[in-house]
Amino acid sequence: MAAVIETDVAIIGAGPVGLFAVFECGMLRMKSVVIDALDAVGGQCTALYPEKPIYDIPAHPAIAAADLIGHLEKQIEPFAPTFLLGRRVETLAREDGTIVLGTSAGDTVRCKAVVIAAGAGAFGPNRPPLDGLPGYEASGAVRYLVARREEFRGRRVVIAGGGDSAVDWALSLKDVAAKVTVVHRRPKFRAAPETSAQLEAAAERGEIEMAIPYQLHGLKGDGSRLEAVTLATLKGEERDIPADHLLAFFGLSMELGPIASWGLGLDHNHIRVEPATCATNVDGVFAIGDIATYPGKLKLILQGFSEAAMAAHAIHPRVFPGEALHFEYSTSKGVPAGG
Structure with missing residues (x-):
């Protein structure tokens, strides 16, 4: 207002x-x-x-x-x-x-x-080119930063990006979210080596799911409440990840x-x-x-x-x-x- x-x-x-x-x-x-x-x-x-x-x-x-x-x-x-x-x-x-x-x-x-x-x-924020994005942004289902991690307690979170923000928040939210899935187009991350290693270790322990090599392809829901994030490979192979929130960290x-x-x-x-x-x-x-x-x-x-x-x-x-x-x-x- x-x-x-x-x-x-x-x-x-x-x-x-x-x-x-x-x-x-x-x-x-x-x-x-x-x-x-x-x-x-x-x-x-x-x-x-x-x-x-x-x-x-x-x-x-x-x-x-x-x-x-x-x-x-x-x-x-x-x-x-x-x-x-x-x-x-x-x-x-x-x-x-x-x-x-x-x-x-x-x-x-x-x-x-x-x-x-x-x-x-x-x-x-650098926004992903996804149909229906404004409605999900308005409801908070799609976000570009995290102010309070408690907002994601018990929620299914998809994190997209390969830099420090994506890795840091994946490691932080795995302890409060019901599920964390990290989407990146390649196995190598641009984050600090120490935190990248921590992410890899968390994935090996089953604390974080890694969706590699995938990119964001679409959003599924009612236009406000998010139900799933659609991912795709460069070859066009698609998969849906059930999600309540998408955190897109593609820089500013x-x-x-x-x-x-x-x-x-x-x-x-x-x-x-x-x-x-x-x-x-x-x-x-x-x-x-x-x-x-x-x-x-x-x-x-x-x-x-x-x-x-x-x-x-x-x-x-x-x-x-x-x-x-x-x-x-x-x-x-x-x-x-x-x-």
């Missing part, structure tokens, strides 16, 4: 850097709305490698990507941000000194500043989308910003994380966290004009009550 929302800051991108921007804005008493094309928060961490360890987060020798997102969500709870997921920002306009964003779902977001934290751009397409038409200073699909403030050449629009570029830029999550703090401080005068901002350490002031 389309929404009309007034806020201080609109953050485009719900990956780790976008989530931390909510915290930094909240610490300065600024309210945030977060918009993302994916149906769940976490960006690449959720969609591509939720169970992969990340080694360069300070104070965490290793932390799974999904756990990092979970901690960031917990950290921003006091600020109660509004999330608009499963939609893209389509338009940017100005009205009486306010920035007005329009989304693909018909939402209107009125704000004082925009922070683009969209990684390498808006993510969208990345593009700037409508943002590219906003007049931003672009450099090979990245947005040029001022290093000290992360401000773009468009008044009131900032960019942080992997999508932002400047001399000496490092594509690290921790650098994106730093940029979130710099952008929040640069935005503060726009939200509270004439109010002096006296920097204080979080150890001194704590988390502002009520966001």
Whole structure:
């Protein structure tokens, strides 16, 4: 359902850097709305490698990507941000000194500043060319990422793909699903060798069924509730796999989308910003994380966290004009009550 929302800051991108921007804005008493094309928060961490360890987060020798997102969500709870997921920002306009964003779902977001934290751009799944796909997508029978594995407890799940996401989720869901079938066109997977070996071992123990060499061919059901997934070999041999859910992991397409038409200073699909403030050449629009570029830029999550703090401080005068901002350490002031 389309929404009309007034806020201080609109953050485009719900990956780790976008989530931390909510915290930094909240610490300065600024309210945030977060918009993302994916149906769940976490960006690449959720969609591509939720169970992969990340080694360069300070104070965490290793932390799974999904756990990092979970901690960031917990950290921003006091600020109660509004999330608009499963939609893209389509338009940017100005009205009486306010920035007005329009989304693909018909939402209107009125704000004082925009922070683009969209990684390498808006993510969208590479969809398999199957008849009747939209109806099964709408019901959740066909999905492209997993937010909560408990949703698949006792269900029959077909997983298609040969990369890290397919292998990771096959290994994770085998312990909760009634049955997991992995579909791939060839025996060799593109996943990490260790997890590929774990998948092979699980298949040998009968914990996972391997459908190789097959590709997705069709969906059977009532157009909403899935009953089976039809597979086919390159020779045209077909078989049906009874299923409640199809998880298709064929990667994500990345593009700037409508943002590219906003007049931003672009450099090979990245947005040029001022290093000290992360401000773009468009008044009131900032960019942080992997999508932002400047001399000496490092594509690290921790650098994106730093940029979130710099952008929040640069935005503060726009939200509270004439109010002096006296920097204080979080150890001194704590988390502002009520966001």
